[in-house]
Amino acid sequence: MLFEIWQKIVRTDPDQVALRDLASGQSWTFGQLHREIEAPIHHKPAIVHAQGHTADFIFAVLRGWRCGAVVCPLEPYQSPTAMPLPPAPCCHLKTTSATTGAPRAIAFSAEQLAADAANIVAGMGLRPDWPNLGVISLAHSYGFSNLVLPLLLHGIPLFLAPSPLPEALRRAAQAQNDLTLPGVPAMWRAWHEAGVIPANVRLAISAGAPLPVGLEQAVFRAHGLKVHNFYGSSECGGIAYDAAATPREDEALVGRPLQDVEVGVREEGLLFVRSRAVGLTYWPEPSAQLEHGRFQTSDLAELDHGQIYLRGRAGDLINVAGRKVSPAVIEQALRQHDAVAECLVFGAPSDNVDRTDHIVACVQASRGSTAGELKHFLLAKLPSWQVPREWWFVESLAPNGRGKISRAQWKDKYLQRNGRKNASR
Numbered sequence: 001m002l003f004e005i006w007q008k009i010v011r012t013d014p015d016q017v018a019l020r021d022l023a024s025g026q027s028w029t030f031g032q033l034h035r036e037i038e039a040p041i042h043h044k045p046a047i048v049h050a051q052g053h054t055a056d057f058i059f060a061v062l063r064g065w066r067c068g069a070v071v072c073p074l075e076p077y078q079s080p081t082a083m084p085l086p087p088a089p090c091c092h093l094k095t096t097s098a099t100t101g102a103p104r105a106i107a108f109s110a111e112q113l114a115a116d117a118a119n120i121v122a123g124m125g126l127r128p129d130w131p132n133l134g135v136i137s138l139a140h141s142y143g144f145s146n147l148v149l150p151l152l153l154h155g156i157p158l159f160l161a162p163s164p165l166p167e168a169l170r171r172a173a174q175a176q177n178d179l180t181l182p183g184v185p186a187m188w189r190a191w192h193e194a195g196v197i198p199a200n201v202r203l204a205i206s207a208g209a210p211l212p213v214g215l216e217q218a219v220f221r222a223h224g225l226k227v228h229n230f231y232g233s234s235e236c237g238g239i240a241y242d243a244a245a246t247p248r249e250d251e252a253l254v255g256r257p258l259q260d261v262e263v264g265v266r267e268e269g270l271l272f273v274r275s276r277a278v279g280l281t282y283w284p285e286p287s288a289q290l291e292h293g294r295f296q297t298s299d300l301a302e303l304d305h306g307q308i309y310l311r312g313r314a315g316d317l318i319n320v321a322g323r324k325v326s327p328a329v330i331e332q333a334l335r336q337h338d339a340v341a342e343c344l345v346f347g348a349p350s351d352n353v354d355r356t357d358h359i360v361a362c363v364q365a366s367r368g369s370t371a372g373e374l375k376h377f378l379l380a381k382l383p384s385w386q387v388p389r390e391w392w393f394v395e396s397l398a399p400n401g402r403g404k405i406s407r408a409q410w411k412d413k414y415l416q417r418n419g420r421k422n423a424s425r
Helices: 002-012 030-036 055-067 110-124 141-154 166-175 185-194 213-223 327-334 371-379 407-417
Strands: 017-021 026-029 090-095 105-109 132-134 158-160 179-183 201-206 227-233 237-241 253-257 261-265 270-275 281-283 294-304 307-313 318-320 323-325 340-349 357-365 390-394
Touching: 002 030, 002 055, 002 110, 002 141, 017 030, 017 055, 026 030, 030 055, 055 141, 090 110, 105 110, 110 141, 110 237, 132 141, 132 166, 141 158, 141 179, 141 227, 141 237, 166 185, 179 185, 185 201, 185 213, 213 227, 227 253, 237 261, 237 307, 253 261, 261 294, 307 327, 318 340, 318 357, 323 327, 327 340, 327 357, 327 371, 340 407, 357 407, 371 390
Parallel strands: 017 158, 132 158, 132 179, 179 201, 201 227, 357 390
Antiparallel strands: 017 026, 090 105, 105 281, 227 237, 237 253, 253 307, 261 270, 270 294, 294 307, 318 323, 340 357
């Protein structure tokens, strides 16, 4: 099915530029891309691993589709994991980002991948005359759904940038008059602070982690550019998109559900998703969390007038003397202080057994600040019991390769720094 859709794209406009590798200077039309993978296939592999950030990734996906193999994208540092081959109709395996535990593989059918691409292209308004500038990982669910599938199933050209670094972005943006630029919050912050956000970006998207409202508003003030927040999950593709023309006021808002995506909230506050894009199952160990076109997320959420507001993750809740608070609530309040460039909040075992946990704030400051100043600021916004008792100022809260700041990793660093064991394990 997927290769047949690709063939229709090729026949529609074979001479249109489809792919540019800005590092090598090479480019391919849709017709040339197709000819690259036309060589006879003498040995049909059962599984194809697409890897890297070059045209070879695209070639590998197309060859996999052509020979009916299961395609499994991998990051450059990943090695293939030994596992049994999933049965039909699986044609694709994603690897989760391990936000809530060990990485797992997710099986998808062709119909599910096509549905996700259709939802994203329609919901975001992706256009062939606004090529995607590829700075995010092609292997990650976000990059595969926003860059690879729109290219191969909808004819949206893709220009691969050699790096997301500010100077590389500035040079890459010169390749086209009008561009769509998907990034992650850490990238948008670096681009904004370096003053290199291109004037020819017509559509700006951020996903992979919550986009701070202050950053969104700062980019809008400086460039008149609205960065649209996109919320999705490896298990089900795109979930919601903030299509508004002006910046959000509430950081918890992630937008409205994409077309053909149904959401709801269970009694305990957890968001669930139903759509034709929801994956088949976890592989090789299925779970009731993902089955029959329904995905149960770990995100705490509220629905209001058709919009989704995220209130943190169930596993991140901090228990303070029997009262529970989401770190996201504290982080959203703390980011409103002008001295806070980035922050991360988590619970650590308390020496006082009556308290269970105490709240720790890890802060990357944009200017000189003190714990006292930040505590005073939060006391005007939050109940006193939600104000962190311990403060850790760091030079940088660097995200990982997928644009996420790992709460678990920073909590472990904090505990090791203080010579304590993680009692929550």
